[in-house]
Amino acid sequence: MREFILLSLKGKTSPDFNLEDLPGAGRIDLVCRTVSNILFISNALRRDTIVHISLNGPKSPPKMITFNGDELKGVEPDERSIATVIKTALKHSANLQQDEEKEVSPGVFISNKSFERLVKEKSKRCQLIYLHPKGEDIREAKFEENFLVIFGDYIGLPKNTEKLIERLGAKKISIGPIMLFASHCPVIIHNELDRRLQ
Amino acid sequence: MREFILLSLKGKTSPDFNLEDLPGAGRIDLVCRTVSNILFISNALRRDTIVHISLNGPKSPPKMITFNGDELKGVEPDERSIATVIKTALKHSANLQQDEEKEVSPGVFISNKSFERLVKEKSKRCQLIYLHPKGEDIREAKFEENFLVIFGDYIGLPKNTEKLIERLGAKKISIGPIMLFASHCPVIIHNELDRRLQ
Numbered sequence: 045m046r047e048f049i050l051l052s053l054k055g056k057t058s059p060d061f062n063l064e065d066l067p068g069a070g071r072i073d074l075v076c077r078t079v080s081n082i083l084f085i086s087n088a089l090r091r092d093t094i095v096h097i098s099l100n101g102p103k104s105p106p107k108m109i110t111f112n113g114d115e116l117k118g119v120e121p122d123e124r125s126i127a128t129v130i131k132t133a134l135k136h137s138a139n140l141q142q143d144e145e146k147e148v149s150p151g152v153f154i155s156n157k158s159f160e161r162l163v164k165e166k167s168k169r170c171q172l173i174y175l176h177p178k179g180e181d182i183r184e185a186k187f188e189e190n191f192l193v194i195f196g197d198y199i200g201l202p203k204n205t206e207k208l209i210e211r212l213g214a215k216k217i218s219i220g221p222i223m224l225f226a227s228h229c230p231v232i233i234h235n236e237l238d239r240r241l242q
Numbered sequence: 243m244r245e246f247i248l249l250s251l252k253g254k255t256s257p258d259f260n261l262e263d264l265p266g267a268g269r270i271d272l273v274c275r276t277v278s279n280i281l282f283i284s285n286a287l288r289r290d291t292i293v294h295i296s297l298n299g300p301k302s303p304p305k306m307i308t309f310n311g312d313e314l315k316g317v318e319p320d321e322r323s324i325a326t327v328i329k330t331a332l333k334h335s336a337n338l339q340q341d342e343e344k345e346v347s348p349g350v351f352i353s354n355k356s357f358e359r360l361v362k363e364k365s366k367r368c369q370l371i372y373l374h375p376k377g378e379d380i381r382e383a384k385f386e387e388n389f390l391v392i393f394g395d396y397i398g399l400p401k402n403t404e405k406l407i408e409r410l411g412a413k414k415i416s417i418g419p420i421m422l423f424a425s426h427c428p429v430i431i432h433n434e435l436d437r438r439l440q
Binding site for chain 1: 265
């Protein structure tokens with residue numbers, strides 16, 4: 045299973061954001077492009093792929109929204125469609141219990157889980173990878189069958205988060221010499237792995 | 243110079259489309275994601291890159307919109323911002339003379355030039371490349387200093403367009419075993435070339 049988690053430090057956690065101003069909602073536009081690039085391919089979805097979005101902006105952080113490519117239905121790849129799904133999920137999150145995860149539409153789940161908690165849980169079951177300019181070249185790097193790629197949005201990963209994931213044994217990988225948008229990185233990772241499966 | 247041309251057969255050529263429904267405007271959402279992925283990197287623009295968008299939907303085809311990364315100002319990477327630029331450019335296109343190219347904002351140009359004409363003109367000055375599953379692997383392929391990558395949106399390139407560009411000597415390149423969205427392809431092309439410049 046290919047899993048990704050995007051840490052969005054400013055992405056809104058209440059549904060009162062404006063679909064006409066996604067950058068103003070803590071860069072939800074970037075979150076949406078990332079989800080789109082992770083899950084969608086030409087005329088299909090990547091069924092072997094899951095993406096988790098950790099939102100930590102106002103008004104009720106943290107929120108974790110998970111998109112499971114194997115179950116997803118009725119979601120289109122454009123920013124506004126994905127933002128609408130996020131908004132709907134946040135509307136369903138008002139009365140979530142502490143450990144509850146609610147399925148809000150096929151393949152879309154929301155919970156109050158923190159970024160740190162999800163990463164810790166996953167570290168017991170799969171390889172942790174994070175993107176870093178000084179990491180091992182992706183073309184040389186070994187990927188295990190089940191992995192979780194950890195990355196930040198335009199703010200990147202805070203120092204203490206980097207320390208946490210290093211303690212958990214995460215492997216640093218570099219995807220190239222130029223600092224790309226978060227939304228570009230999964231395209232390159234998928235491409236590398238698709239080539240290996242040829 | 244890295245140049246790209248996206249053929250959008252259905253993309254609207256009149257400014258009366260709805261920014262709240264970009265997929266309904268002949269998949270302008272996909273056009274915008276492609277422009278974003280071609281020109282933007284983290285905190286910067288690719289100054290050595292130009293992207294041409296050939297729109298051929300209703301009501302006054304063809305329209306060519308060119309974004310020059312070296313001159314572009316005031317454009318953000320989200321779909322709605324880029325769609326707003328396209329809409330503004332189309333508003334300025336009402337009285338274009340046959341061979342006129344109008345600069346509508348810094349680095350954004352519009353004309354009535356057809357896809358075929360631009361590709362023929364460029365073929366005299368730069369290497370033509372088009373994406374094809376049976377092309378040479380991008381990791382082995384030679385790119386000249388000045389090239390133009392030709393690709394289609396969700397509809398792909400019509401057979402007669404493929405024949406035209408083959409007659410003009412275009413080289414077929416494959417970027418991987420899975421058919422991706424048009425918007426993903428430039429990310430992989432840029433990454434390959436960035437690595438070669440290291």
